[in-house]
Amino acid sequence: MKPASFDYHRPQTVEDALGLLARFGETAKPIAGGQSLGPMLNMRLARPRHLVDLNDLVELDFVRVVDGVLELGAMTRHQRVATSAEVRRAHPLLAAAAATIGHYPIRQRGTLGGSLVHADPAAQMPLIAVLANARIVIGGVGGMREIAACDFFQSVMTVDLRAGEIVTSVRFPVLAPNAGWGFRLFSRRHGDFAMVAVAATLALADDGRVADLKVAVGGVASVPFRIDLDASVFAGATPTASWIEEISAHVAERIAPEDNALVPAEYRRELTEALVRDGIKDALRNTQVEAA
């Protein structure tokens, strides 16, 4: 459980970090909070020759809201995302999901950018990024680029990031003040990786009918994804108990989980249905317009 040898670099600016990563190419690995990469290094699942430490890049640790967009620096720690008054106002779902990542000491070190780049299929931050239509801002020596979260995640622990690039920030459209939200996950042990995680946002029109509904699921495919909800199924509906049943059954039909040694596909499907049901109930409860 000791990592293989590596050379250690501690750049003081983003520019220097990108320069080092460009110079070492595939032989380098950036380290942020180290809460996922650390175990991989210790177990020698990753053996970079150069470790480029991003922890001194304080300019990548920020929370700001500009023109309806909540932007968070990639080095913002989960604990800050979970507890920042600004995040809780602008995107309470993001804050609530961040509060469930790992354990208290893990959240003190782990970062938003690190979680997105690690791209565990059941992880919280990728799921919320996909649900919220967040945009990932990426830096490289050639300049900056921006990509939609749903295009960023490509497969299990695989993202659209070239050698030498790092995520610098993430832009979440501010959650509409009248939108309700729900976040539900199931794991066998508190703080473990989720078997399935579900996030939902729901907005009601003044007459109490459903104006907008978004649902995303993690842990049932190689990447988290939004369920394409046919407007005819939900739009204009009154959110009754049977409507909630209909939506959760609809979502469960649209996923194709695979069997594995620990979790049968059918169990994952039933779990998804139950979590969607509870997540939408939560979302309904906290919409500002009273449900009919």
Next chain:
Amino acid sequence: MSDKRTITLTVNGTTREADVEPRRLLSDVLREDLGLTGTHVGCEHGVCGACTVLIDDKPARACLTYAVQMEGHEITTIEAVGEETLSPLQQALHEEHGLQCGFCTPGIVMTFEAFLREMPDPSEAQVRDVLSGNLCRCTGYQNIVVAVLKAAAVMREKRP
């Protein structure tokens, strides 16, 4: 490419030097190079919480931190807690039978010394959420929860 280098660490308010390879875990440097064996090592991949120390007053896994990263940061280990008399948290763990073999205890103490500073009046649910990051195979956790809540009450009373 990864020769030993001399690093300077601030541990429990004291400046210490060690000659280490960059790959050396903070937990190993604390125990083997600096002789601070109060920090225990369990799983070495961040799961068990036994090696929890404070980095700049916040709890962190020493086994997921490379010592070389810690130059310029303040490390606090269990050796700095209750140097003369037990801290209120340690006293409560003692009184409530919050430990048995004691292997996991340093990690639990470090986690909650930090948590109770941030959250002086936690609910039982919050204590249980935080305690989920530390494995204990003896106690069944119940007495640890009781002890943390008791320590929180004692510390609130002691406040001016």
